Amino acid sequence: MRSEFVQSLARGLDVIQAFGPDRPELTISEVAKHTGLTRAVARRFLLTLTELGHVETDGRRFRLRPKVLDLGYAYLSSQPWWQVAQPRLEAAAATLRESCSVAMLDGTDIVYVARVPATRIMTINLNIGTRLPAHATSLGRVILAALEESALCDYFAMADRTVFTKRTITSEAELRVACAQVAEQGYSLVDQELENGLRSLAVPLRNRVGKVIAAINVGTHAARTTKAEMLQQFLPVLRNTADAICRDMNR
Amino acid sequence: MRSEFVQSLARGLDVIQAFGPDRPELTISEVAKHTGLTRAVARRFLLTLTELGHVETDGRRFRLRPKVLDLGYAYLSSQPWWQVAQPRLEAAAATLRESCSVAMLDGTDIVYVARVPATRIMTINLNIGTRLPAHATSLGRVILAALEESALCDYFAMADRTVFTKRTITSEAELRVACAQVAEQGYSLVDQELENGLRSLAVPLRNRVGKVIAAINVGTHAARTTKAEMLQQFLPVLRNTADAICRDMNR
DNA sequence: TTCGGTATGTTCGTATGACGAACAAATGAT
DNA sequence: ATCATTTGTTCGTCATACGAACATACCGAA
Incomplete structure (x- = not known):
């Protein structure tokens, strides 16, 4: 005891x-x-x-x-991004006409902490508090890419790495390559790895000392937007939104 | 002890x-x-x-x-409306091009349990878990209007009934009149009582035995939509959405 | 810089807060 | 109606959580 x-x-x-x-x-x-x-x-x-x-x-x-929601709300309302992320997210979703979310890493999952739905793509109900496995999501990849080696090793030791679609990357070697790419490019584009038809793009949210503390993403349907279009049209908006949130947050 | x-x-x-x-x-x-x-x-x-x-x-x-969000999520995910309200709410918000929400009564407050933001009206950050005083909100009025007399007496004995704007109704007598009207009409239209410029319309959500368990609303800016327009254009959509949620929920 | 007062963090003997074995009540099958 | 099983509850007691006292850190004045 x-x-x-x-x-x-x-x-x-x-x-x-x-x-x-x-x-x-x-x-x-x-x-x-x-x-x-x-x-x-x-x-x-x-x-x-x-x-x-x-x-x-x-x-x-x-x-x-x-x-019971008061317990979760104590967490949400205590976060530095709480007062500033939602309006920025709403603006991004309106500009892109797609759903935008913010999530953090908790254990081997991402946990959604803000979300503005625009058009329904996924079959599961995504909302604040929803958990998804980090490996198969753009939000998760962005955060994993910023982990120190020891934390990344801990992640791989614990994570199940479920297969969701034919495209899901699950091996440690492949995921490490993907994360290294994310770290170099500054974004993660995950294409139909979580659910068929779902294509999503994420960038990091950083605190005042530059540490990645969360990620912000936009989701679309693969039939609606090509990967090139996402990078060309969505990525600048997403980056600007992330930068604005960081500035607002660290004011 | x-x-x-x-x-x-x-x-x-x-x-x-x-x-x-x-x-x-x-x-x-x-x-x-x-x-x-x-x-x-x-x-x-x-x-x-x-x-x-x-x-x-x-x-x-x-x-x-x-x-900590897992605690609140246990509540949300256990509710009968959890799987069905969000898609319906998203559809209503897209149709009306305004923010739509679902809330429940807890003590003297309403607590937001689902929300699809569309256009920013309010200065405060509304999200799942946010609490607002029931008396000054359309969501709260709808639920109060359905309370039994003893529960309504308890509410009045406990509630502070803060003044928010020049239009806020706070006296028990006036609020009882307003609630009786809501009970008769089946909706609540609250006009700039919570915040200047905010106009909102709410209808009840009922469980399988017809009991009001929550409310659903749409918010707009008073400069954008007249009261008559809300009743004419928004109320049918809201009612259809509430009916659809109840059907889905009780399936 | 040193010293003293105050604030903050921690330990460990113990008492009281939380425990569960046993009892009471409810349920369902024959 | 009876009986076996399941479920809910009580109360004596012990182990879990307590807080008084000790240890450490901090800050202001000389």
Whole structure:
């Protein structure tokens, strides 16, 4: 038992994350089963979360309430780009007439932290908080390309590198070549590696000391925009947007 | 000490929520000050959250990490409208060429749970998780109008009812009249009560038994669209979108 | 530069906060 | 109706989380 680890907090967060698309409502026993806790422990946490307003119950089934969003919002609103990225992103999406997003790396996934949808391409519902594997996304490639070697080794040691389409690059060797290219070019163009038809272009977002902290991208349909057109027409807008966000952010 | 209340979970969630726009990074002592906990307690929770991946530290200052979004995402992804609202919202925003949102009531606030920005009207950054007072928003009025009398009394007992502009309605009597009107008409049109220039129209989203669980709205600039135009051109689209979401959701 | 007061971070003995074994209640099949 | 199983709850107790006291860092005045 590590003396600086509060087991009850970890358990309570596990209970929140027991809920999800396949489990919108749960009983005490179901929460216990999904978290590996005893029924008595699960009950205590559910009653606590209910009293705090994060969970509601009809006496038998429990479900999360909107107040849980306050936790994620604490993160979002504390970020240096929070006040400045959204208007810039909206302007870019309006200019390009395509969906634009900002994401960060967390573990082996990218996590979307801002998004302006324009035209629907993907079958999955992308929104703030959505996670996708870094290796198959332009956003992920941009961030991976900026990692130090030790961090990149950690990434490869952990990442599953799922195949999504016939084009998905999954081998470490190939991904390292792709990342080196991104580092040299300053952008990543990923073509139908995550989903057939989806073509996306990303550039880095840097903090005041020049460190890559996030990425910004634009997505289009392969039938609509050629790769050359993306580089010619989209890349300058994306770079200008990234530069503007960085300037706004570091003001 | 209530035997079913896990104090450590409550404290841990307080520590997460100590962070925010004015407090992007905090030391142990600062967290202790903002939460009312002792430094030793604050330290333990920060170290726990760091080990869980929700917080990072340079050894002195702590800050939240994107993994915190997983908590809010558990809520979002467990909602019946999650898979179906976004595409419908995107279609409505494209048709109307205005920003569209979905929000729920939590306490005395509305909380945004989906949003498709189109053209920038408001000065504040609206996004998933953003809270606004229910009384001054079309989204809030729609949901308040559907509350049972006891719940509405609770709302009035708790709500601050801030004045935002010269037009903001704040008295209980006037708000009750406005809500009765909403209940009768089936929509709420709020005109420059939250912010000068902002005009918005909302309709309810209902679950399978007809209960209002959320609201969907469209916002425009008062200089761009008259109230009559909103009712004539926007209301049918909004109603169709709400109906479609309800159908999709209850399938 | 040194010193002293204050602020901040950390440790470890212990008590109380959270635990789970056992009991109570609910459910479903025969 | 009875019985076996599942689910929810209680309360004695111990191990988990606590905070008083110690250690370290910082800052201002002389």
